[in-house]
Amino acid sequence: MPLLTRSNEKILAPASFAQCRIPRYNQSHFHVDQSFLKIHNIPFVYRLHSGHTLSVQHLRHILQLIIKKHASLRTSLIFNKETNILIQQIIDMNDSSKQLFTFIESTYETEVQLNDILYDEKYNPQLFSLAQGSVFRCHLVYYKQISSNHLLSGKDLLIFNFHHAIFDFSSMSIFLDDLNQAYTTGQLLYDDSTNLRYLDYAVIEQQMSMTGASMFWLDVLHDCKLDQPLSLPYDRYRLSNEHRTSHATSLSFDFGHDLSHDFLTHASSNNISIEHLTFAIYFIFLFKLTNGQTDLCLAMNINNNRYRDELRSIIGLFENVIPFRCQLDPHRHFHQLLEHVQEITSNSMKYSYFPLQHILNQHPHISKHAFLDTSLEFISYKSNNAMVIGDAQLVPGSFSFNGNEDEIRSASDFSLSIYHNIYMNQLSCTINASLDLFNRETVEKISQRFHFIVQQLSASMIDNQMNKPIYELPLILSNEQYLMQSLNNTQISFPSALTCIHHEFVYQSVIEMISGPNRSNKEEQHTVIVQRVGRPVDLSLLGNLDELFHPESLSNDNIQDLEEVRNVLSIALHEHCSSHATFVYNRSFFSPTIPGQHGEWDLGLGKALWRGFYSCLVFAKGTHHLLMNLDGRFHS
Missing domain, CATH: 3.30.559.10 (Chloramphenicol acetyltransferase-like domain)
Structure with missing residues (x-):
């Protein structure tokens, strides 16, 4: 340079x-x-x-x-x-x-x-x-x-x-x-x-040799599917040519004193950057949230790219966006992943000066760089909530205009910002999600799951219990764990020696090859896992079976009767998908199509729609069964 x-x-x-x-x-x-x-x-x-x-x-x-x-x-x-x-x-x-x-x-x-x-x-x-x-x-x-x-x-x-x-x-x-x-x-x-x-600086930047950086980014992104977004739990999908709005919802939470102290102490005592530690946790979270995606590539916002001492006193725009790719092995332990994240982060930061537009130009065959839709940033700052000008003390104010947290603008579909207040030694985070794709309730659930996995890993660090494979880390919230335990504690006899709902999912499966369109509308062969669940759900929980077997009768005035089934199915699918990346499912939710009339099971249609997967699930008890397939309706 x-x-x-x-x-x-x-x-x-x-x-x-x-x-x-x-x-x-x-x-x-x-x-x-x-x-x-x-x-x-x-x-x-x-x-x-x-x-x-x-x-x-x-x-x-x-x-x-x-x-x-x-x-x-x-x-x-x-x-x-x-x-x-x-x-x-x-x-x-x-x-x-x-x-x-x-x-x-x-x-x-x-x-x-x-x-x-x-x-x-x-x-x-x-x-x-x-x-x-x-x-x-x-x-x-x-x-x-x-x-x-x-x-x-x-x-x-x-x-x-x-x-x-x-x-x-x-x-x-x-x-x-x-x-x-x-x-x-x-x-x-x-x-x-x-x-x-x-x-x-701008003049010198144009004169810099970027051959090494160019080779580095070509190597890092080799065989990376930059045009495929992460399989997040979207509530809906936009067409590729649909107008994208900037409306988003935002949720923030503090780690709190104890949680912040645990992470900062662990990082300091093990000579680990707190930035690398939180990144490793986030990659585990994304692995679980995407139902087992192991090749994770997202955009990392570099907010202070002053990589030379001479630049530290200059007011200007020193930002960049770089791809952040983690090829995660779910059978490794947390510390093995952490070492991997340390390596890829350090190497990427060495070449963080390489402009994003140059990186994108290296892949001219890609029309939409979907990895930019999911972003991550770590912001470290010193603040005691006051500043001094002469003898006057000034306190930062807020730009919160009203209580509606949905009234924000964001260019990303899904972003996580992690903040480290060096002065207070506190950690916090903010999740922003596009309202084009997510309901606020879904983002709240995602935020709860991230907070939950942060707490789990903190407890494991304290107890030195970091020897679990990554795929075994649960993402099930406490209320969901209770529901699963209550359902597993029944007199139902399983045809196998397995005794848990999600184990039963694994036990009964048929693998088929089908032909279906991919996101580019080209026919491809897909491996499909067809599952039949024996009797983990008691249909007697429903107030009126006509709600299932005769939806055209419009008799299901109380759709809350299906809440137990909805919860069980969502939990079972989530637990299974998060732990076994070779199986593919969609989350299921029940909602009325017309207020006061019969409802539909929505199988997500995410992977099913844009990867060509076809799926069905059968819940059975005796001669009665509930069949759900891609048309979203009930069949007896």
Whole structure:
């Protein structure tokens, strides 16, 4: 890699790979709502600590100093149609025709008015102009009236907002450090002739030799089915040409003090990165959640790709997305998987500078890179929930506008973000899932299962019981375990020596070869496992057998009668699929097709529909049986 040095004469250069990816990555590979594509606002909101004040005039002056030092905050981005290149240009501080940044003041009286202001800061794409170099704004929001003595205090808010093209989340610590230094001393000490700028980094990036990185990614993704998404428990599917929205639901939970302490202690005492430890857990979770998929490839978001010391003081966009592939052996133990994850993560990070667009171009035969639909990120940060500017203490605010957690925007179908608060020594995570594909109830269940497996592994670490094969780790929640135990504790005689529902699933099976369409609508041969379950479910649980045998009679006014059967089938399938990757099933759920009328069994239709599998399940008791097949209806 060449020496990173300042190019004094340059104020014009091609955009960085990360900047070029913002429009291309979203438009080419996500096909999301176009209004969402235009939104790249990164706002930060702060409130002053009780009794503290901040001088507005002094704040305005020091922001000028920061913009002078960090040229990226006064850089325009223009697409040159003749050369088909995105160009960045630094705006001269003395150019009176350009507004270097926006500084506005407004007021609010009610929470509704404040929420409207915050929503506008986050989602209004008109706040910035890349062509004009208007990429940073400071918004002062006063409670009831603008201060006559030019001081922020009390219930007033301070909002810093940046365009993502010139700013990543790691840039904020650089910005705040300089803000405090300038506010306290009235100056920023730096050498304008030698300080490396983001534009210099973009120039050097274009000159870097990437032969080694290119070979590495070709090797890592050899034979990887990049166009096939993970088999997550979707509630519905979208057609390949269907419009994709950006609407998503979001769920978060803290690991808590004890769980965080257990993981951090285990990582420290075994010289393991907490990042690698959580990644290994997540791959186990995905293996279980996808019913035994062992070749797992997803997108890893690199949020702070400052891989050289010279880059650590530069405000700019240092992000990338790389494939993260784990070929998991379910018969290995957790520590063996952890060693594998450590190796693949370390090797991938060595070449994390290789642009995503270059990786995608290595596979021109793939029209849709489905691995991008599932993403993972690990964010480590230092925060004590307060910052200092001069003598004033500021507390970060929230951009939570209402209680509806479904009102978020996300480009991914399914993403997990793991956060490590270094200051508090706490771990937390957030799961975002597209409402195009998931019901919120499903995402809640997924979140519960992830929390459950985290707790299991934590307990195993404490007791030094990490010698189980990965496939034996259960994903069944406590209420589901209780239901299975109560059903297994019956007088039912199984035809084999096995005594559990999921064992009975394995025991009775027929393997057939069928021909069916794959996701590209091409005929392929598929191996199908046909199962017959003897008598694990007592149909006497149902209030009215006519609900099953004569659905056309519309007699099943109380669909709750089927809840026990629905739960048992879902649990049995989930437990079996998670533990034995060679068998394929779909989860089953019961729901009414028409309110107040008869219902249908929905076999998921995930693998059945887009991999060409045909499946049926039979529950029998004496001469009565319930047959469910792909048409989703009941047959006697």
